[in-house]
Amino acid sequence: MTNRRDYLWLGAILLIALALRIPGLNDPLWYDEIITVTTHLRLPWGQMFDGYSMNHHYFFDLQSKLGVAILGESAWAVRLPALIFGLAAIGAMWWLARDIAGAAIAHLTALLLALSFHHIWFSQNARGYTELAFYSALGMILFLNGLRRPRPGIWIAYGVVLALAVFTHLTGAFFFAAQGLVWLAYLIGQGARGGLAKEQIALPLLGFVIGAVLTLGLYAPLLPSLLNTVGGVAEGSAVDVMQEYQNPLWTIYEAVRTTIGSAGPLVAIVALGVIVLCVLGGLVAGRTAPLFAPTVLVHIGLTMVLLLALGMRIWPRFFFADIGFLMLLIVLGVRAVTDAIARITGGKTALFAAAITLMLIASGGLAARNYMAPKQNLAGAHDLVQATRTPQTRVYAVGVVGAAFQGYYQVDWQMLPDNAAFAAALAQPGPLLLVVAFPGRSFRAFPDMNRMEQAGEITVTHVFPGTLGDGNVLVLRRD
Known part of the structure; x- marks a missing residue:
């Protein structure tokens, strides 16, 4: 049960998150943000859809252009939608974590996201990644609840969220495709056990169809240009001097390195530790939400496979939508480890509280790097x-x-x-x-x-x- 105190905790966490995201919001724009301003935001509204570019996140750009039209062109106005959706993504992740593991774990997950170096960085970045993280968390809530208690309204909302996510960034399609694969596996499992209801087939299918139709409608003016651009990605990547950008191992290493800094062999050790904690957390989450961790795993794997197949660079930011999910799994993994130690020692232990306290202190310390320099000066x-x-x-x-x-x-x-x-x-x-x-x-x-x-x-x-x-x-x- 969620009580008034829990919502007060959520409000306090969001205020902390806001306070950490305002300083630096007006720092100089970096290259991608500048190109967005000069080639899209300064165009008339209709000309923003003259052709597709991989640099632009179209739904986000529309919101950013609206902000600039109202508030004037400044770095903070261009980035304002990222800030808003960064806070919304924390709130959505709190809701999901509460449904899976209870209010206490939800508070800890949300607070760690509020302090996260990456989450702060992307909440001050005029790109659609925090928006995509919000839609992914909301999509996960609707997906899990829609399979547990199938209702037409849930799956109609799911279809709308799917379309908005993909219109924000094409990689949003990977997340919902992963859920589609998990849904098919779920149907096979339920059918084998003889517990399959027709609503578990028809209503999710309705959601996916609505999402696909809306997505095609939103991208219709850009579709020929989009297909041509995506088709030419592999050719450009083949001659890229930074070939490591197409290596999944580099992606994992870079994601950890940008979190803890250049720490040599420690980067690999931390990466391995994170993977172990996520696996343990997935086992814990499986007790109440058996499809949650598999969906996260399928999404990460499917994204890597599709990016490799398309010949695209595998940027760590393409996995930012998973940051909240991974944070929840890590918290649950830490609790699993500390609970196991408590059982071995034969008594109660404050080890979980101590571990979380250390994580919060470390996160706050690492987040301080956001304020030491602009993204790119x-x-x-x-x-x-x-x-x-x-x-x-x-x-x-x-x-x-x-x-x-x-x-x-x-x-x-x-x-x-x-x-x-x-x-x-x-x-x-x-x-x-x-x-x-x-x-x-x-x-x-x-x-x-x-x-x-x-x-x-x-x-x-x-x-x-x-x-x-x-x-x-x-x-x-x-x-």
Whole structure:
């Protein structure tokens, strides 16, 4: 039973989450956010659907454009929907955790999400990932309840949530496809036991059909362009200098590394520990919600398989929708371990409370990194270059980031899209400044730049740190 005190706890947790997400909300936009602003949010409403781009999260972009129209163009206004849905995702996850494991576990899960480095980061990111996390948690609630107590209203709502999730980001389809596979397995199991009701077939099917029809309707203006773009992803990925981005093991490593920082072998140890706790938590959750953990597992596996099949990069952010589910499984796993220790020692133990306290302290400490730097400080590099350049100094933006500087900051810097252009530009005499974003990628893609920097022919004069993976921005000089 949920009482008034439980809702007060939820309210307090959401206030904590809000307080942690406001500082830094107006920090400089990073590359993807800037491209969203310049190529979509500044367009008339109708032109936003002229063609499909992998960079844009269409339902989120509509909300962000509405916020900008009302509040004016600023970083915090562009990001406002992410903040709102970040809080909503915590609330939805609290509801789901309460249904599965009770109010106390729900409070702990929600509080850990409120303190989570990743959750704060994405709640301040003008992309649709927190929105997708909200729809995924809501979809899980409807899915589990709809199979337990089939009602038309639940499955109609499920279909609407499915469509909104996929319209927010295409990878939302993977989550609901995973639920579809789990549903089919459930039907087979129920049928084998002779306990299958027709409502468990017809009503979920209704939800999936409604979701598919609504999704097709929402994407109709973009469908030809969408299919063409997705079809060409593999070709671009095949020549990507960062081939590790297509490795599932890199994805797991990077997800843990960005949580705890660059900690060497500790990253692999933490990853293994998280997997063990999730497995134990899944066993515990199976007592009240036997389909919950299998759905999470199928979603993660299916997403990796489909991304590999499509030749796409397997970014950790494609699994952000699972962050709340994994947090619940970890909490349940920790409780399972501490309960087992209590049984072995033959008495009560405060070990669970101690373990959770340590987790909360660690989460708070790790979350502090969100406030140490912007996601990517392109603004800092822009201001420095404009303030220090001389009339004789040529300025170049290296790689894809040139489009952000020219389109958003309206500078006269020249773009160097590839190594050949870089070599030609550097062959000309005279002083110059180079602005380099995504240095890990850029120094691979521009071997001449890497060689010249190693030889001391160009020197790094400023490093602007960023919390984004490979998010530093460098300014290099040649006198």
